[in-house]
Amino acid sequence: MDISLVVPLFNEAESLPELLSEIKPVMDAGGYSWEILMVDDGSNDGSWEVVQSLKQTYPQVKGIRFRRNYGKSAALHVAFQAAQGDIVITMDADLQDRPQHIPEFVEMIRNQGFDLVSGWKQKRKDPLSKTIPTKIYNGVNRMVSGVQLHDMNCGFKAYRKDVIKSIEVYGEMHRYIPVIARAAGFGNIGELKVEHIARKYGTSKFGLNRFVNGFLDLLTITFLTRYGKRPMHFFGFWGLASSLLGGGMLLVMYLLKLIGYTGLIEPYHIGSHLPLLFFGIVAFLLGILLLSTGLLAELIGRSAPGRNDYLVAEELP
Numbered sequence: 001m002d003i004s005l006v007v008p009l010f011n012e013a014e015s016l017p018e019l020l021s022e023i024k025p026v027m028d029a030g031g032y033s034w035e036i037l038m039v040d041d042g043s044n045d046g047s048w049e050v051v052q053s054l055k056q057t058y059p060q061v062k063g064i065r066f067r068r069n070y071g072k073s074a075a076l077h078v079a080f081q082a083a084q085g086d087i088v089i090t091m092d093a094d095l096q097d098r099p100q101h102i103p104e105f106v107e108m109i110r111n112q113g114f115d116l117v118s119g120w121k122q123k124r125k126d127p128l129s130k131t132i133p134t135k136i137y138n139g140v141n142r143m144v145s146g147v148q149l150h151d152m153n154c155g156f157k158a159y160r161k162d163v164i165k166s167i168e169v170y171g172e173m174h175r176y177i178p179v180i181a182r183a184a185g186f187g188n189i190g191e192l193k194v195e196h197i198a199r200k201y202g203t204s205k206f207g208l209n210r211f212v213n214g215f216l217d218l219l220t221i222t223f224l225t226r227y228g229k230r231p232m233h234f235f236g237f238w239g240l241a242s243s244l245l246g247g248g249m250l251l252v253m254y255l256l257k258l259i260g261y262t263g264l265i266e267p268y269h270i271g272s273h274l275p276l277l278f279f280g281i282v283a284f285l286l287g288i289l290l291l292s293t294g295l296l297a298e299l300i301g302r303s304a305p306g307r308n309d310y311l312v313a314e315e316l317p
Contacts, residue, residue, distance in 0.1 A: 004085030119156035235294030243287025
């Protein structure tokens with residue numbers, strides 16, 4: 001199969017028939033063999049019944065329905081497991097992504113050698129209350145993750161089949177699939193400018209809490225991709241730095257006390273306004289705590305079932 005289209009949806013009953021009517025001419029014109037996996041993430045507006053009826057008209061439709069709302073990452077995870085196409089394209093169900101861009105995605109994956117191509121909604125049809133925070137959010141993403149995409153969270157993306165079969169999407173990590181893919185060895189990531197259309201039906205699922213949760217997820221995924229198999233390198237560095245700083249301060253104070261020089265010590269004695277002694281003790285103990293955390297993380301990692309799981313690109317028998 002050439003292409004698997006993956007469409008996560010939540011309360012998008014009105015949009016689905018129009019979405020399929022736009023997709024099919026594009027797929028027919030390209031001569032692709034294709035399927036469309038529609039994952040109903042616990043909708044309560046009759047979306048599943050619409051998917052069932054669409055199956056009667058479009059044999060390419062395949063549906064998965066969750067018993068409750070689990071989130072977009074869960075929907076993508078089950079769809080990625082089921083996808084059969086050599087190229088997997090994800091798009092939203094709200095008609096804000098234009099299917100006419102699908103051949104461009106296919107061209108970049110097939111002929112330009114990209115592992116992953118992310119859409120870039122350069123001109124967004126959203127209010128300023130959404131576009132300005134989104135620009136800030138993407139700027140922070142680029143700085144922290146090192147993946148230079150203008151629109152990390154764009155749902156319109158294309159993947160080589162190897163990519164989606166080699167990574168795991170969980171929690172709310174769908175925002176950072178390019179970061180996860182690069183960490184797995186799929187570093188050839190491209191970007192395609194796509195047209196963004198104003199929402200026609202339903203209401204946006206956007207909320208400001210997405211930015212707070214997204215930043216926390218970014219810290220999580222950055223730590224896991226860099227130090228997931230060597231946590232001691234992170235905790236050990238900061239632990240040594242803190243304990244050496246604290247221990248050095250305490251040692252200097254002790255030596256000065258021994259030689260009878262109290263000019264630098266007395267102003268910082270216990271109970272003063274600048275308790276240097278307390279600071280040294282806390283820094284030293286914090287360093288020991290971080291080192292202990294690193295050792296504990298290493299012990300847990302040695303017992304993890306995936307401690308020796310590595311992605312092999314090719315083998316010569």
